[in-house]
Amino acid sequence: MAQEEVQNGGPEKVAEVSFTALKPQLMVEAPKAADAVQFYKSAFGAVEAGRTVYPKRKAEQEQPHVLSAQLELGGSTILVSDIADNSSPVKTEGTGCVLCLETEDVEAAIAKAVSAGGVAEGEVTEGDGACCGGRVGKVKDPYGYVWLICSPAKKCGDAEA
Amino acid sequence: MAQEEVQNGGPEKVAEVSFTALKPQLMVEAPKAADAVQFYKSAFGAVEAGRTVYPKRKAEQEQPHVLSAQLELGGSTILVSDIADNSSPVKTEGTGCVLCLETEDVEAAIAKAVSAGGVAEGEVTEGDGACCGGRVGKVKDPYGYVWLICSPAKKCGDAEA
Numbered sequence: 001m002a003q004e005e006v007q008n009g010g011p012e013k014v015a016e017v018s019f020t021a022l023k024p025q026l027m028v029e030a031p032k033a034a035d036a037v038q039f040y041k042s043a044f045g046a047v048e049a050g051r052t053v054y055p056k057r058k059a060e061q062e063q064p065h066v067l068s069a070q071l072e073l074g075g076s077t078i079l080v081s082d083i084a085d086n087s088s089p090v091k092t093e094g095t096g097c098v099l100c101l102e103t104e105d106v107e108a109a110i111a112k113a114v115s116a117g118g119v120a121e122g123e124v125t126e127g128d129g130a131c132c133g134g135r136v137g138k139v140k141d142p143y144g145y146v147w148l149i150c151s152p153a154k155k156c157g158d159a160e161a
Numbered sequence: 162m163a164q165e166e167v168q169n170g171g172p173e174k175v176a177e178v179s180f181t182a183l184k185p186q187l188m189v190e191a192p193k194a195a196d197a198v199q200f201y202k203s204a205f206g207a208v209e210a211g212r213t214v215y216p217k218r219k220a221e222q223e224q225p226h227v228l229s230a231q232l233e234l235g236g237s238t239i240l241v242s243d244i245a246d247n248s249s250p251v252k253t254e255g256t257g258c259v260l261c262l263e264t265e266d267v268e269a270a271i272a273k274a275v276s277a278g279g280v281a282e283g284e285v286t287e288g289d290g291a292c293c294g295g296r297v298g299k300v301k302d303p304y305g306y307v308w309l310i311c312s313p314a315k316k317c318g319d320a321e322a
Contacts, residue, residue, distance in 0.1 A: 017206065022235035024185045024260065028304045036304045043277035043302065044262065044270075045178065074183035074262050076237055096305060097258035099185065101205065101235050109205075116204035141204065143189045143197045144257060 017109040020152055021102040023077045025068070028096070030084035033066035037080050046071040046078070054082075070153075098146040102153065106135050109149045113139045118147070178270040181313055182263040184238045186229070189257070191245035194227035198241050207232040207239070215243075231314075259307040263314065267296050270310045274300045279308070 028036045040046040049072050053064040065082040079100065103109045106124055114120050124137040136150040189197045201207040210233050214225040226243040240261065264270045267285055275281050285298040297311040 019205065019235035022185075022237040022239070024183075024258070026304070026306055032304060036302070039277055039279075039302060039304070043274040043279055043300075044180065044308075074180035076183040078183070078260075097185070097260075099239075099258075113204040116200055118200075118204055139204075141197070141200060143187070143193060143200070145187055147205075 017103055017105060017112050019101045019103050019109070021077070021100075023070075023079050023100040023102075025079040025081060025098045025100050025148070026096060027081055027083040027098070030065050030082035031063045033069060033080050033082040034063060037066070037069045037071065040071055040073065040078075040080070044073055046073040048072075049077070098148055100148040100150055102150050104152065106137055106149050106151055110137045110139055113141075113147070113149070117142050121146075178264055178266060178273050180262045180264050180270070182238070182261075184231075184240050184261040184263075186240040186242060186259045186261050186309070187257060188242055188244040188259070191226050191243035192224045194230060194241050194243040195224060198227070198230045198232065201232055201234065201239075201241070205234055207234040209233075210238070259309055261309040261311055263311050265313065267298055267310050267312055271298045271300055274302075274308070274310070278303050282307075 026036070037046075037048060037051075041048065049070040051069040052067045054067055055064075065084055067081060069080045071078050071080060083096075101109070110120050110124070118139040118141050121138040121140055124135055126135050134151040136148050139147045139149060141147060187197070198207075198209060198212075202209065210231040212230040213228045215228055216225075226245055228242060230241045232239050232241060244257075262270070271281050271285070279300040279302050282299040282301055285296055287296050295312040297309050300308045300310060302308060
């Protein structure tokens with residue numbers, strides 16, 4: 001994959017942006033994500049590479065909600081996440097699949113997508129991004145799909161396979 | 162990626178199956194797929210690797226419907242397809258994103274997924290699969306996602322970038 005030079009143009013300027021990964025993220029009604037991961041292992045031979053859970057819920061629930069489970073399948077990575085109420089920043093209406101794009105320059109990537117006709121939703125947030133990245137923003141494209149623009153994934157927490 | 166030996170077990174037997182590619186396929190209300198492809202190029206720098214159109218419609222429509230456009234993005238491939246009426250075998254209800262998995266043994270892969278709790282939908286069909294593969298079958302998983310199980314892609318038709 002050709003890497004283009006990333007220009008740090010800031011949000012006002014349309015910069016060249018390159019993406020280092022694309023990961024479909026499948027949203028599953030909580031708390032079924034753990035079951036879904038098991039299904040993808042059984043059905044397709046997916047291999048779990050990592051899993052992060054919502055720490056808050058560990059004490060109060062039998063099965064902690066899955067923020068993001070990373071599965072290797074067909075040479076790609078998919079993410080499986082529990083969606084509950086308003087607990088997730090990536091809740092979508094209608095379609096349960098969002099697309100995570102990793103890039104070194106989240107703001108420039110969002111600015112470029114917006115200049116092309118996408119709509120930025122919410123703020124760029126730090127921390128427990130469902131993509132396992134450090135920073136994550138959201139762009140809805142004109143065709144209804146939601147793209148998460150994330151900084152490259154930190155190594156996912158300990159796998160709970 | 163480790164390649165497992167594919168056992169030609171047929172539909173009755175749960176075989177070892179390996180997948181050579183996973184491609185999210187984004188369904189777009191016809192005839193907007195061509196516009197969507199242009200958007201993904203402008204917004205994310207996606208590179209079109211090929212496009213097949215519905216040949217029947219070429220004469221009667223200004224813009225032929227897109228059966229499948231292949232876009233390279235972030236080291237992965239996504240497919241963008243027009244969905245119109247009942248013209249596509251991969252029409253889905255609710256979610257517009259399906260996941261194409263390529264494998265050498267479509268029937269064994271479907272049988273394995275069904276034995277794990279998936280539901281096969283329709284027959285395995287030959288020919289103009291929206292994944293650009295030769296043969297394609299469909300499995301709905303218990304969490305609402307549709308997986309297309311396809312034989313490896315024939316080279317897509319001439320790119321109309």
